[in-house]
Amino acid sequence: MSRPLLTVAAVLLVQSGIVSAATAGAVPHYAVADLPAALRENAHAVVRYEEQTLVVKSVSRTVETNRHAVTILDEAGADWATQLVYYDQLNTVSYLRGTVYDAAGKVIRQLRAADVRDFSLSDGFSLASDGRGRAADMRQANYPYTVEYEYEVVSTNPLFYSSWYAQPKEQLAVEKSTFRVVTPTNLPLRYKEQHLPSGASVVHTAEGGMEIYEWQVQNLAAVEEEHDAPPVAELTPAVFTAPTEFEVQGHHGTLNSWQTLGQWNYDLNAGRDELPAAMKARIASLVQGETDERARIRKVYEFLQANTRYISIQLGIGGWQTFPASSVAANGYGDCKALTNYCKALLQAADVKAYCALVRADEPDIRTDFPSSQFNHVILCVPLTKAAKADTVWLECTSQTNQFNYMGSFTGNRHALLLTPAGGKLVRTPRYGVAENRRERRADVYLDAQGNATATVRTLRTGLEQDNFNALFHSLAPAEQKKRVADILPLANFSITKFSLAPGAPTGLPTMVENLGLALPNFAPPSGRRVFLSANLLSRWSSLPAAVGERQADIWLDNAFTHSDTIRIHVPAGMKPESLPAPVKLTTAFGTYSSQVLALPDGTLQYVRQLRMPLTHFSRTEYAAYVEFRRKISAADKAPVVFVKTDS
Known part of the structure; x- marks a missing residue:
């Protein structure tokens, strides 16, 4: 029988830290002898218990707690004994706790504050990044053992709601995993379910002006990786969630379609493409006498490559809002948003209209049937409006070496969200098939x-x-x-x-x-x-x-x-x-x-x-x-x- 839903009051007590998830619900037992033989088969690790809860406090604030215990059966599963919790200017870690149990379920040690590493997640080429991580490593020399972690993250960035991957990796079995979302009735939850098994528990209730959603799966045998198959995370139970309304540092938006998500991004960056008069004159001189539209675009792109370099900016709203084009013109550097916006401004000075486009780079394509913030990069789309034949030029503005109009494996063969004055529109980036590769x-x-x-x-x-x-x-x-x-x-x-x-x-x-x-x-x-x-x-x-x-x-x-x-x-x-x-x-x-x-x-x-x-x-x-x-x-x-x- 599935565990009953926690009441709203109990959930909020957990979120406030007044009680722990263990005392709010049933206390789990992690003795390895209690594991069913079917869950050990082909498994390097077994999720004994997971409870992931997202509480939507308001249009601008969410609280996520995660508590999970994983039994590590052998060395190949040892990574499950580590935990990294991301935080930044918009996300705060309230606590990170951990406990290690031996095979019999006896406590070996508790995670101490001194055991937690706090470090920058800067990529080494960022000018400014507030991304940091708290990391714990409770790996043991003797197998099997069980590691339990619990943490809470308070976010003022509700553009991103939680995703639940019940079984994210191969050769990982799951005894029980639960995902819960609590949201005010006036902030309806949008969600998409993936591959829920027939025995999954799905419950939706309402209490005291709050909507409570809960998904639970139990006794999932380990999945083995198969040749030429999609990633295991694409084949196993998952739930993706998104807001209908959000606010990030005073910037309000709605998210019920690709159009509204694109509108928020477009409005956030509107008016930041103004160039200094001297730069406008320089570009006009660069393309003077060139009547071919594609050739004009190429000259501007090559100018961009020769005169700018990429750096990353990830500070609060800076994750979405670009530096002004005038700043890039003065300094010669910018992140993907800033360089793309700058190239757009340069093309505008060359009498060419272009649009920024959001894309998920270097990862599988987005889920096109679930409008949500799934992007990590910005590129430039340039429709040819004056050419004899309709066509589109795509520009990767962060690279000093990319060939003109080539996206490659980084951003090609996928969807992008075009940002226009009328909002967002899903389009396809160039496809590269047997004739091209x-x-x-x-x-x-x-x-x-x-x-x-x-x-x-x-x-x-x-x-x-x-x-x-x-x-x-x-x-x-x-x-x-x-x-x-x-x-x-x-x-x-x-x-x-x-x-x-x-x-x-x-x-x-x-x-x-x-x-x-x-x-x-x-x-x-x-x-x-x-x-x-x-x-x-x-x-x-x-x-x-x-x-x-x-x-x-x-x-x-x-x-x-x-x-x-x-x-x-x-x-x-x-x-x-x-x-x-x-x-x-x-x-x-x-x-x-x-x-x-x-x-x-x-x-x-x-x-x-x-x-x-x-x-x-x-x-x-x-x-x-x-x-x-x-x-x-x-x-x-x-x-x-x-x-x-x-x-x-």
Whole structure:
């Protein structure tokens, strides 16, 4: 039977700190022997008890308490014995408490104030950040044991309400987890439920002018991570909440649609895009005589990159409200909001209209069906209004190296909230698929009679395929670039004799070109009169294991790309091919694959391989077919070429 709801009075006593959650409800027992065997299976840790409560005090203030106990079964679950509580100018930590219990449920020690580290969460390049953390570490040397934490955070930033992830990680079981929201009737709660199991308890009551919502799950077995599956947090029970009305440091807003959220952000920054007269004149001179709208935008963007640098500002309302454009013009720096607003102002001086857009960068896309504050970054959207063909230019204003009109994996392939005078509008950022994300490799392999080889390899990468290598090029010295590339080469025995990494010829997409010289000792040692080698030098794909039992998650193939390889194999005189792999061609819904080895008239062999994988999602029932697709690719990639010596 589910535990009954706490009364409003009891909840408020807990929030005030007059009583603890333990005395307001049932006192949990954490003896490991009490754990059901089913919850230990495939688990590194088990949530014995969690109670997360959000109390909405007013339009401008919330209080969140969290109390949870986790039994750590082995070293792989030890991170659950640590706790970090974030705070800043708008969020205050009232307390952080902790207790460790041994396997029998006996108290080992209590968390002391001296055990809690208080430190800045500055990222190292912020000009100003008030983000801090209180961290506790109660890991023990002997397993199993149980750690219990309790903390409270008072927030004057009700733009963000709590989210409840009952089972956020793989190999974590849950004995009981409860999420509760208490809100005044005149501040209705907006919420979205995800994957609640059939046995979940969901209760909504009203008492004394307050609305009380409670969700509870029990006895959730550990979930194992599956190949090519979405993150476990996307598959397990969760509840997301948001306000209908909020106020942050005197700035009032409503949040019942993307339009109203965008309106609040737009109004917060309205009028902060005024430039000094001298800067307006400088931009007018920069684009004078340039009639092509895209070219005008490019000139302004390149000016921005050459004359500004990124720093982070995270102070109170500064998390959303930009520095004025005049400040960036004077100082030459700003955070994502300030630089984007500044670029917008520069474009305005060049007679080009642009709009700031909120986006969730470097993380999965937002939940488009639940309007709420899910964003962490700002970019610039520039609709082409004077071009012959309708189009849109997107600008990442924080980067001094990004190619014009390229979003990359950081902000591409997702939704953004366009901020307009009429409010917010969801739009899509540029999509990068199999045609854009290419890796094209050409190599020559020279084999000697002893089985040693050398190789020259040229690899062209475009779109998302080049993102990581572009970052290497701009952030590391050549020697360190070479080391990083060596670390990812799928070769057992090699050395790099030549190396270069540099941007390729300018195109609509950024490109990176990597040139390698390789020494490959004992690459294909003779076996009697024969030599066996794989024509596929660097692009072998692995097979996947069959599902053990029933597959639980759908298949998410979120990395769209085209990989092409052309490899010429040069062998010494007195050696000829005896057996070549049969050509392989696979055409499936998952992707397409082909490979072939041809004997050329000059005595060399040419291996040609292509793999195209679109961005697609499939039902979990298709996993067996996907495994077979991968198995066939793996087998083809490993298929040997057999040479025979003719001069012995």
